[in-house]
Amino acid sequence: MTENIYLVMLLLFSAGIILPILTSGSPKITNILAHGLAVLGCLAIVACSVEVFMTGGVTFTYAMGLPVGSLIIRIDNLSAFFLLALGVVGTAASIYALGYSREYYKQRLGLMAALYNCFILSMALVLTVSQVAYFLIAWELMTVVSFFLVNHEYEKTANTRAAYKYILMTTLGTVFITTAFLILTMTVHSLDFQMFKGASLTSTMRNIVFFCALLGFGTKAGVIPLHIWLPEAHPAAPSHVSALMSGIMIKTAIYGMCRFFLEFLGVGPAWWGEVVLFLAIISSVLGVLYALMQNDLKRLLAYSSVENIGIILLGIGAGMVFMSNNQPVLAGLAFAAGLFHLFNHAVFKSLLFLGAGSVLYSTHTKNIEDLGGLIKKMPYTAVFFLTGAAAISALPTLNGFVSEWLTYQSLFYLPQAVTGILPRLGSVLLIALLGLTGALAANCFVKAFGVTFLAKPRSKHAEQAKEVPATMLTGMGLLSLMCFALGVWPQGMLKLLQGVLSQFAGLEVSTLFNHQWYAAAFNIPQANGVIAMPVVVGMLVLGLIAAVLVYNFNGKPKNVEGETWTCGIIPNARMEYTATGFAQPVRRAYKAFLRTKDTVTADKSLNPYHGVKMKMTVGISYLIDVWLYRPVKKGILFLVNRVKPLQSGNLQHYIGYVLLVTVVILILGVRW
Amino acid sequence: MTLLTILLLAGAVILTRVSSLRTAVGILGLQSVIVALACLIFGLKTGEFHMYIAAVLTAVIKVGLIVYSLWRVTLQLKHEREIANFNVSFLLAIVAIIVSYGFVNKVLPHMAGETLGAAIALTMIGLLMIIARSQAIMQVVGLITMENGLYLLGLSITKGLPLIIEMGIFFDILVAVVVLVILTHRLKYSFETTDTSILNELKG
Numbered sequence: 001m002t003e004n005i006y007l008v009m010l011l012l013f014s015a016g017i018i019l020p021i022l023t024s025g026s027p028k029i030t031n032i033l034a035h036g037l038a039v040l041g042c043l044a045i046v047a048c049s050v051e052v053f054m055t056g057g058v059t060f061t062y063a064m065g066l067p068v069g070s071l072i073i074r075i076d077n078l079s080a081f082f083l084l085a086l087g088v089v090g091t092a093a094s095i096y097a098l099g100y101s102r103e104y105y106k107q108r109l110g111l112m113a114a115l116y117n118c119f120i121l122s123m124a125l126v127l128t129v130s131q132v133a134y135f136l137i138a139w140e141l142m143t144v145v146s147f148f149l150v151n152h153e154y155e156k157t158a159n160t161r162a163a164y165k166y167i168l169m170t171t172l173g174t175v176f177i178t179t180a181f182l183i184l185t186m187t188v189h190s191l192d193f194q195m196f197k198g199a200s201l202t203s204t205m206r207n208i209v210f211f212c213a214l215l216g217f218g219t220k221a222g223v224i225p226l227h228i229w230l231p232e233a234h235p236a237a238p239s240h241v242s243a244l245m246s247g248i249m250i251k252t253a254i255y256g257m258c259r260f261f262l263e264f265l266g267v268g269p270a271w272w273g274e275v276v277l278f279l280a281i282i283s284s285v286l287g288v289l290y291a292l293m294q295n296d297l298k299r300l301l302a303y304s305s306v307e308n309i310g311i312i313l314l315g316i317g318a319g320m321v322f323m324s325n326n327q328p329v330l331a332g333l334a335f336a337a338g339l340f341h342l343f344n345h346a347v348f349k350s351l352l353f354l355g356a357g358s359v360l361y362s363t364h365t366k367n368i369e370d371l372g373g374l375i376k377k378m379p380y381t382a383v384f385f386l387t388g389a390a391a392i393s394a395l396p397t398l399n400g401f402v403s404e405w406l407t408y409q410s411l412f413y414l415p416q417a418v419t420g421i422l423p424r425l426g427s428v429l430l431i432a433l434l435g436l437t438g439a440l441a442a443n444c445f446v447k448a449f450g451v452t453f454l455a456k457p458r459s460k461h462a463e464q465a466k467e468v469p470a471t472m473l474t475g476m477g478l479l480s481l482m483c484f485a486l487g488v489w490p491q492g493m494l495k496l497l498q499g500v501l502s503q504f505a506g507l508e509v510s511t512l513f514n515h516q517w518y519a520a521a522f523n524i525p526q527a528n529g530v531i532a533m534p535v536v537v538g539m540l541v542l543g544l545i546a547a548v549l550v551y552n553f554n555g556k557p558k559n560v561e562g563e564t565w566t567c568g569i570i571p572n573a574r575m576e577y578t579a580t581g582f583a584q585p586v587r588r589a590y591k592a593f594l595r596t597k598d599t600v601t602a603d604k605s606l607n608p609y610h611g612v613k614m615k616m617t618v619g620i621s622y623l624i625d626v627w628l629y630r631p632v633k634k635g636i637l638f639l640v641n642r643v644k645p646l647q648s649g650n651l652q653h654y655i656g657y658v659l660l661v662t663v664v665i666l667i668l669g670v671r672w
Numbered sequence: 673m674t675l676l677t678i679l680l681l682a683g684a685v686i687l688t689r690v691s692s693l694r695t696a697v698g699i700l701g702l703q704s705v706i707v708a709l710a711c712l713i714f715g716l717k718t719g720e721f722h723m724y725i726a727a728v729l730t731a732v733i734k735v736g737l738i739v740y741s742l743w744r745v746t747l748q749l750k751h752e753r754e755i756a757n758f759n760v761s762f763l764l765a766i767v768a769i770i771v772s773y774g775f776v777n778k779v780l781p782h783m784a785g786e787t788l789g790a791a792i793a794l795t796m797i798g799l800l801m802i803i804a805r806s807q808a809i810m811q812v813v814g815l816i817t818m819e820n821g822l823y824l825l826g827l828s829i830t831k832g833l834p835l836i837i838e839m840g841i842f843f844d845i846l847v848a849v850v851v852l853v854i855l856t857h858r859l860k861y862s863f864e865t866t867d868t869s870i871l872n873e874l875k876g
Contacts, residue, residue: 119835651868656803663771670778 016117034113045085074130096475162232173219239357246349273320284310328508337406355385400488794821
């Protein structure tokens with residue numbers, strides 16, 4: 001049954017790849033065909049994963065012969081969990097794309113739609129293929145297709161630059177991933193993932209595999225310091241693609257890490273987990289700080305993805321520490337927290353990207369300094385964006401709260417698990433820093449929502465905004481519902497996670513969520529009087545009703561005469577709080593990390609003493625760029641310039657090189 | 673057979689010291705005659721019929737067509753001479769012979785003393801000619817020397833390649849030479865010289 005659904009899924013996406021190219025004459029037909037097929041395909045993915053959760057994992061093998069051997073598709077609970085996220089987000093994004101693609105009717109729509117289908121298909125393959133060679137092929141396919149999607153609007157130089165940065169970084173990552181796989185393959189003499197379980201590696205080799213997997217998948221996940229492609233590439237892609245890239249594609253890297261850390265490598269030394277935790281906390285804090293500094297809506301969301309990947313990895317890193325300390329229950333809790341946050345982030349980040357896409361669709365600008373007042377023009381979009389923003393800020397009754405709360409809980413037990421004064425101090429700091437991250441994230445999304453949607457329009461673009469088409473609203477609405485559903489009733493997802501994690505050795509999840517309240521309240525006897533989220537929701541609803549009653553009781557608003565405000569001028573958009581201004585206190589406070597470069601110049605041409613016009617430029621520099629990437633870039637350029645004379649332009653020299661190399665190889669070959 | 677091998681190598685070494693284009697083409701013709709003879713001798717020795725065909729083909733294409741077309745071109749290039757450091761290429765040719773015989777000795781000891789070493793040396797000398805000469809004609813000569821070396825290699829290892837492969841190689845080389853001759857004409861026409869070192873102007 002699962003196999004049939006899987007094949008139908010493959011068929012749907014294949015049709016979705018081919019048909020848009022054939023129907024290039026009429027963009028409307030292309031749009032409906034391609035994205036309709038994508039919706040169906042994503043529903044098939046959901047069905048596939050539900051089927052696996054109901055009936056258990058499946059493996060099917062297709063003999064493909066040389067050169068890379070038989071294709072093994074294995075869908076276990078872990079794959080199914082990721083497939084579920086892909087299916088849900090993919091469905092919403094595809095419905096959204098039905099409307100959003102109108103922007104691209106004159107911009108190679110057929111190509112984009114085909115690539116979009118191919119993109120979802122490649123992600124589904126990455127999550128299900130269980131054989132090294134095909135996994136790497138699918139992985140690279142995903143990279144290449146997303147490269148073309150990022151580069152879709154190649155008329156803008158910035159997009160092309162972003163795309164090339166992206167392909168450069170991810171290729172680097174693939175080198176590491178391939179190395180990790182090759183070491184495992186050489187040890188067990190098999191390409192099948194199943195054989196890697198408990199491969200007998202020496203501890204040095206295990207460490208090398210661990211680092212290769214961490215760096216390789218970390219690049220794709222956008223872990224700082226390997227994140228530099230992410231804030232460039234995600235904004236450059238069309239918005240529904242950005243939603244998938246941020247929502248799912250970077251999560252496939254987490255899938256790879258789970259496979260390696262939970263399955264292939266098994267329980268490792270504690271310092272593995274500590275390394276992951278270290279990278280995770282750096283990603284979260286710096287990611288959110290940088291996010292807060294951005295004025296480009298999609299760029300802001302991209303940096304926020306870096307932050308959330310950090311939070312997911314906090315769960316996973318803590319789980320690894322607990323595993324090596326032989327604390328399976330805590331390890332289960334930490335991994336469950338990480339994976340839950342992963343799912344939640346997939347939902348609300350795609351929702352936010354779709355929201356940003358809607359803003360872009362109706363105003364044609366991503367710069368939030370030019371927006372404002374959109375809540376009156378686009379009320380539904382505003383509500384959906386607000387839902388996403390509240391969810392990502394981890395406000396209760398929304399899903400972000402549940403997973404962050406679980407992450408906190410697992411981190412609270414971390415100081416007990418580690419030994420030594422420094423790691424203990426570090427693990428306490430971790431909690432504090434996560435708190436800081438949460439606060440900054442809330443600040444960041446107050447800025448994103450407030451400046452974009454509230455107050456008065458700051459430009460013509462914002463004034464002329466209109467509500468987006470119904471298909472786009474449907475896509476966002478689905479994800480908003482998901483945010484509420486997972487926040488109010490997370491038990492279902494927790495049950496799924498129990499199923500996902502119970503298959504791994506070193507984790508014990510069967511008793512984890514037995515309590516009513518999804519807090520894993522250890523040492524507290526079976527909870528009496530715990531409040532469940534539905535109760536909270538009920539109270540909130542009661543409060544709202546009371547508020548409405550009180551409002552009505554007070555009667556209609558009346559005009560009150562008062563003092564003049566703004567000296568009698570009607571307040572205009574220039575008096576509003578700007579995005580830069582809103583972020584200013586944080587800029588000041590974290591000057592040391594952000595390396596702020598603010599300059600104020602007075603134009604003294606009209607008045608030689610103090611000037612009449614003042615101009616302020618603000619900027620930050622990115623520490624990672626300055627410390628890591630620039631020296632590397634300089635080094636590479638230096639080397640390249642040394643090698644350049646070899647390229648003389650003389651054909652005979654080139655033939656000479658060939659001869660030289662041949663002779664040297666001959667000599668080396670016979671070991672003279 | 674040994675005598676033919678020695679003659680071939682001697683011809684190749686002399687080629688590295690020749691500056692007149694017409695002499696070079698003449699020596700090339702002689703070499704091709706030797707290869708055809710070697711082919712014939714092999715045919716007599718083994719009694720394989722297709723060796724005779726190969727010998728005839730060698731004679732017709734390498735001795736006849738190729739040499740004739742090159743000769744025609746050189747007649748037009750009266751004022752062209754090869755200017756290069758002959759001593760260095762001569763020395764390099766000697767080194768190539770030593771290296772290839774040493775290589776054969778080391779890797780395939782039972783084949784040592786046969787034509788295999790000479791074949792490899794011939795190939796390397798041909799490549800050296802291509803690298804070290806700037807006259808287009810001399811480079812073509814180098815290419816055909818290489819081809820002769822490869823042909824000899826086939827003869828010495830396998831007692832003759834299958835006919836179909838030999839035919840393929842023949843037509844390949846024929847087409848290459850025809851193209852090169854045409855290019856040489858164009859060079860003469862466009863640049864007033866067939867010295868390829870001025871082609872560096874094309875470098876971007």
